[in-house]
Amino acid sequence: MRTAEAVRNGHPDKVCDLVADALLDAYLARDPNARVAIEVQGGHGKVTAAGEVTTREPMSFEEIQGIIQHTYEDIGYQEKLRVETLIAEQSGEIAAGVDTGGAGDSGIVSGYATSETPSLLPKELALARALAQMIDDPSRRERFGPDGKTQVTLDDSGKVASVVVSAQHLGDLEAARQELRKIVAEVLGDDLREDAKVYLNPAGLFTIGGFTADTGVSGRKIVQDQYGPNIPVGGGSFSGKDGTKVDRSGAYFARYLAVRLVRDHGITSAFVQMAYAIGVPRPVWTRIETEPKESAPKLSDTQATVTEIIETLGLRKPIFTERTKRGHFGFDGL
Known part of the structure; x- marks a missing residue:
């Protein structure tokens, strides 16, 4: 049997990944040769962006603050965030190796x-991701908040033996579960065994999400970002890092x-x-x-x-x- 999970875009760790990459993209849009390595931590009303940036087109604190707030709101959250930045230039010793075309790290x-x-991805991951992305569809924002996770387990024949969906919801829990049941049936279709175990918000109410409920750190979801737990991955995160x-x-x-x-x-x-x-x-x-x-x-x-x-x-x-x-x-x- 094989299992993989996926997180929705409003999961606190994924929010931090998206903030880190929104900042990276903003630097690259100004300076394609910018060197960027930004880590993000967020929780309970505050976001800290820390790292190293070397660029011909630096951004002001106000610009960084605006990008972080816009990213958070674009995901589906409304609360205002306090922002802290700890950003310095890339170490000259590291830069010396990169200047000659070398790798920025071992x-x-x-x-x-x-x-x-x-998609040429493992089936368990592809299905878990498809579930998360369908719940994330903007057309469902009246029913679901941005936070949540999905998990799919396949049996040895490739059929779905169990599925777990935890989705932040707005309003009635049972109405949310009914909508999730439809999504599971649509995404998994014939892959879902008749006797499959289906867990829909198994802990009950999930109305509080994002940084209000939990903290997040960029780079903590590197397994689900790649191939799931059955394929070895390197130890480094992606988000916030230039090429x-x-x-x-x-x-x-x-x-x-x-x-x-x-x-x-x-x-x-x-x-x-x-x-x-x-x-x-x-x-x-x-x-x-x-x-x-x-x-x-x-x-x-x-x-x-x-x-x-x-x-x-x-x-x-x-x-x-x-x-x-x-x-x-x-x-x-x-």
């Missing part, structure tokens, strides 16, 4: 693709390689791992595993430099907030 990244779904940070660009490129193997070469599944050294442009180690093993072709660009990855995937553009909203992988070639 690290290990992973990429995976499977032919079992159109010189291989935690993000290297992981995106590993997925890009895996997708090509599955989509273009008829491989059933592909798993790619790469390791980087700070200041070194190319990976210092690469491993590719495929099913079936004997069918794996040789790819010519597995040793691409960080700069080549950024150019190939267009990572100097302000594209990251949308990727974080939709799930980083499963669309637009990744």
